[in-house]
Amino acid sequence: MNILLTSSLLAAVVLQAATAAETLKVSVSVWPPGSNVYLGECVLLQCSVESNSSFVWSYGWLKRSPHSAPPTPNPRHLVFGDSYSITAVTREDTGSYQCQARRWDSNSSSVEFLSQTATLSVSELPSASLLTLTPSTRQFFREERFTVQCPVSQTNSSGWRLKHFPPISGVRPRVSNTDPYSPGAAVSAGRSDRCEFTADSGNSGLYWCQGAEGRSNAVYITVSYGAIILKTPAFPVFEGDKVVLVCQYWVGNHSKTTFFKNGAENFTSPGSDRVIKMTLENVTQEDEGFYKCASQDRKMESPEAWLSVSPHRGNFTSTDERAASNSGSGKWVIVSCGVLLLFLIPVTVWLLHHYRFCTCRCWPFSKERLQAVELPATKQDVTEVQWDLSWMEMSNLLDKQLFPGT
Numbered sequence: 260m261n262i263l264l265t266s267s268l269l270a271a272v273v274l275q276a277a278t279a280a281e282t283l284k285v286s287v288s289v290w291p292p293g294s295n296v297y298l299g300e301c302v303l304l305q306c307s308v309e310s311n312s313s314f315v316w317s318y319g320w321l322k323r324s325p326h327s328a329p330p331t332p333n334p335r336h337l338v339f340g341d342s343y344s345i346t347a348v349t350r351e352d353t354g355s356y357q358c359q360a361r362r363w364d365s366n367s368s369s370v371e372f373l374s375q376t377a378t379l380s381v382s383e384l385p386s387a388s389l390l391t392l393t394p395s396t397r398q399f400f401r402e403e404r405f406t407v408q409c410p411v412s413q414t415n416s417s418g419w420r421l422k423h424f425p426p427i428s429g430v431r432p433r434v435s436n437t438d439p440y441s442p443g444a445a446v447s448a449g450r451s452d453r454c455e456f457t458a459d460s461g462n463s464g465l466y467w468c469q470g471a472e473g474r475s476n477a478v479y480i481t482v483s484y485g486a487i488i489l490k491t492p493a494f495p496v497f498e499g500d501k502v503v504l505v506c507q508y509w510v511g512n513h514s515k516t517t518f519f520k521n522g523a524e525n526f527t528s529p530g531s532d533r534v535i536k537m538t539l540e541n542v543t544q545e546d547e548g549f550y551k552c553a554s555q556d557r558k559m560e561s562p563e564a565w566l567s568v569s570p571h572r573g574n575f576t577s578t579d580e581r582a583a584s585n586s587g588s589g590k591w592v593i594v595s596c597g598v599l600l601l602f603l604i605p606v607t608v609w610l611l612h613h614y615r616f617c618t619c620r621c622w623p624f625s626k627e628r629l630q631a632v633e634l635p636a637t638k639q640d641v642t643e644v645q646w647d648l649s650w651m652e653m654s655n656l657l658d659k660q661l662f663p664g665t
Contacts, residue, residue, distance in 0.1 A: 284309040285374040287358045290424045291467045291477050294377075296348050297384035299495040299567065300476035303424065303465050304343040304377060306358030314362040316341075323376075324354040334521070334549055335565060342426070344479065347495060347567035353381045387411070390468055390475040396490035398481050398564055399458040400509060409452035409468035410475055419452040419470040426464050458482045485509070487559045489518075489552045495567040502542050506535040506552035506561065515555040521548045544568045 289296075290303040306318050318341045335346045345352055358374040391408040399405055409419035456462050460482055467477035478493050490505040506516050506528075516535040518526040528535045539546055547568040553560040 285358060285360050285372045287356065287374045287377040289377055289379070290465055291422070291469075291474055293474075294380055296345075296352070296379050296381055297476050298348055298350070298381060299569070300348050300384070300467075301465060301479040302345045302348055302352075302379070302477065303479070304345075304356055304358075306341040306343075306360060306374060308360045308372070312362075314364075317361045319359040319361070321357040321359060322354050323357075324351075346479070346565045348381055350381050353379060355379075384476050388473065388475050390466070390478060392466075392478055392480075392493050394490075395493045396505075397479060397493050398483060398488045398490055398562065399462075400488060400507065401458055401460070401482055401484055403458045404455065405458060405480075406453065406455045407466050409470070412452075412470065412472065419468040419472075419475070421452060421454055422467050422469050424465040425461065460484070481562070483562070485559075485562075487552065487554065487561045489550055489561040489564045491550060491564040491566045495569040496542060497569050497571070498543050499541055502539040502546070502566065504537045504539070504550055504552075504566070506537070508533045508554075508559070513554050517553050517555070519551050519553065520546075525550070542568050544570060 285306070285308050288305045288307065290305065296302050304320075306320075308316055318338075320338055320343050333351075335349075336352075337344045337346070341358075343356065343358075355376045355378045357376055360372045360374070361369050362372075363369050388410050390410065391406075393406045393408070407421055409421055412418040452468065463480060463482045465477050465479050468475035476494075486509045488507055490507060492502065496502050504518065506518065510533070512531045512533060513535075514529070514531050516528045516530070517524055518528070518537045526537050528537065535552070537552075547566055549563040549565055551561045551563045
């Protein structure tokens with residue numbers, strides 16, 4: 260009896276010691292790295308358990324919000340195995356996140372391990388640090404081409420370098436620099452800040468740019484091997500914008516395509532083509548949500564794609580819009596200068612002609628002919644004094660030439 264009790268106590272102590280030791284091996288990593296995340300970007304949290312055991316692990320996630328109200332389920336937050344992704348980050352995503360790893364023992368009892376806390380702080384990214392994706396969509400068919408462009412460096416540093424985090428579940432992933440040997444990647448003219456891709460399975464994942472100036476926003480790209488996808492803008496659009504959603508089939512023409520928003524039918528197109536479009540005019544935040552499209556017989560259905568709508572532009576103004584704005588301002592400046600020159604040229608010619616040919620006739624013959632006018636008493640500044648002295652010197656010189664001996 261004592262032997263059995265001793266054995267039971269020893270087993271319990273060993274289990275507690277193992278649990279305490281393994282608790283420290285559960286960790287959460289944030290991609291892109293760091294606690295500062297930016298409005299509108301995609302962020303990925305990954306839970307990892309360093310263990311020599313062959314147990315099968317399941318994962319859960321906990322979020323603690325700084326707001327008094329308890330956090331509610333959010334469709335932008337998706338859990339897939341050991342990964343927790345946040346699409347189109349908002350300020351509501353600020354908070355602390357923890358991973359809960361669970362394993363099952365041979366006696367069908369579960370043991371849970373809680374990771375350390377990963378804190379996310381949401382802020383607005385300067386417009387000079389925005390990444391560019393062309394075409395702007397998070398979903399691509401295999402063999403489609405797309406380009407990821409880092410921001411233009413604002414200093415004389417070595418510039419930006421494009422980073423790629425692949426979606427590998429169950430294996431500790433490795434962040435790689437994009438180079439000519441990356442799957443489907445081709446660096447433009449030897450540059451590390453701009454890459455052109457021919458999409459394949461290896462190109463799915465998170466992309467961002469890293470440099471001496473910090474990092475850019477991040478975007479998650481999915482390469483599909485299915486029969487249908489829906490393309491929505493990769494970055495937030497703004498209230499009042501016109502947005503086009505593109506449903507694209509891999510092959511064939513289809514007589515009717517239905518668009519869904521948050522699971523409910525939203526629009527049906529009678530068009531017959533591989534590419535079907537749905538246009539949203541003057542979008543508002545009510546248009547934000549998950550969209551998908553499906554064939555008439557519902558045998559083909561695209562993955563859901565999130566459309567993010569921002570109430571104001573802030574620092575999300577695109578390069579094209581800034582260029583258009585600057586171009587418009589430049590045109591007004593050119594037009595204004597042209598009108599001013601058209602007005603000044605004839606006036607200048609008239610003044611030169613007038614004072615060249617009628618100086619003697621127009622200038623008073625003597626000082627006595629000038630009527631004395633009392634000027635208002637003002638305090639002269641330095642510019643006025645210098646101007647008066649120059650004018651007096653010129654007047655005396657003219658008097659001596661016109662009236663010698665005065």
